[in-house]
Amino acid sequence: SYVLTQPPSVSVAPGQTASITCGRNxxxxxxxHWYQQKPGQAPVLVxxxxxxxxxxxxxxxxxSNSGNTATLTISRVEAGDEADYYCQVWDSSxxxxxxxxxxxxxxxx
Amino acid sequence: QVQLVESGGGFVKPGGSLRLSCxxxxxxxxxxxxxxIRQAPGKGLEWVSYISGGSYSTNxxxxxxxxxxxxxxxxxxxxxxxxxRLRDEDTAVYYCARVRVVGASLAHPxxxxxxxxxxxxxxxTVSS
Numbered sequence: 001s002y003v004l005t006q007p008p009s010v011s012v013a014p015g016q017t018a019s020i021t022c023g024r025n026x027x028x029x030x031x032x033h034w035y036q037q038k039p040g041q042a043p044v045l046v047x048x049x050x051x052x053x054x055x056x057x058x059x060x061x062x063x064s065n066s067g068n069t070a071t072l073t074i075s076r077v078e079a080g081d082e083a084d085y086y087c088q089v090w091d092s093s094x095x096x097x098x099x100x101x102x103x104x105x106x107x108x109x
Numbered sequence: 110q111v112q113l114v115e116s117g118g119g120f121v122k123p124g125g126s127l128r129l130s131c132x133x134x135x136x137x138x139x140x141x142x143x144x145x146i147r148q149a150p151g152k153g154l155e156w157v158s159y160i161s162g163g164s165y166s167t168n169x170x171x172x173x174x175x176x177x178x179x180x181x182x183x184x185x186x187x188x189x190x191x192x193x194r195l196r197d198e199d200t201a202v203y204y205c206a207r208v209r210v211v212g213a214s215l216a217h218p219x220x221x222x223x224x225x226x227x228x229x230x231x232x233x234t235v236s237s
Contacts, residue, residue: 031211031221035154042204042227043146043154049211054225086154090222096170098144098156098222 002091004101011107012077020104022070022087030089032070034063038083046085047072074106082108111135111226113205118231125195125235131188131205131228139163139183142208144224145190147201147233155201158190159208173199195235202230 005023012018022032032050035043045054047063050070060075074081087101117129131143144159158169158179167179178191188205206224213219 029217030219031217031223033221033223035224037154042229043224044227045223045225048209048223048225049221050216088154088223090220092219095168096156097168098146098159100154100156103153 002089002094002096002099004087004089004099006085006087006101006104008102009105009107011109012074013109014077014079016077018074018077018081018106020072020074020085020087020106022072022101023068024089025068027068027070027089028066030065030091032063032065033088034061034072035086035088036081036083037086043086077106077108079108082106111207113207113226113228115203115205115228115231118203118233120234120236121195122237123196123235126191126193127195127233129190129192129203129205129231129233133186133188133207136207136226138181138186142210142222143181143188144206144208145179145188146204146206146224146227147199148204148230149198149201152201157203160188192233195233197235200233200235202232204228204230 034047036046037043046061050065051063062073112134114132145157160167160179176194180189205228207226209225211221
């Protein structure tokens, strides 16, 4: 089955940049979507189709995707960005087409 | 604004049944695929099932196939998940979500789907 690998955690100081990776062979050929989930809350879409932002999501959130790695970048990190982040792709060749990454906890120091 | 509200969760013994519902508002419900996603305590997100706008197409994760049934009532703007023969490992928060599609492009030769609106979730606990 399709597995998306993320680092378990990333630590970053306020004002700095956090980069969260999502890895899979040739992931660059697929559209990657990112969700933010704060404790006790539902996930929220922050980036779709590699690099597009839904309305209301700050420009500090950006995405890229090439080769074997997709990346969510959070610039000028704020305390409120502390959350779990999940990448997701749609795998048309699978019986389980909605595939989520393993998740990354962003810790704001 | 666009909203999804789940209900129907609760405590049930192994082998029991529950029916989850999701009420949609402020969008043309029948135009969208809908999906159920679950999250076991302390774990990541797991796709459970999806259904097309006209109910012509459904699909299920292997872990629930043959036990869960997804359905929708477009006249009532509601989505449902009938869960039978529940197991301990079905314990999770269940989210309903609206599905959006991005067309194929030079960068991505196939369609891709993502969830742009999520409900707050309903908790299902299966335990003896």
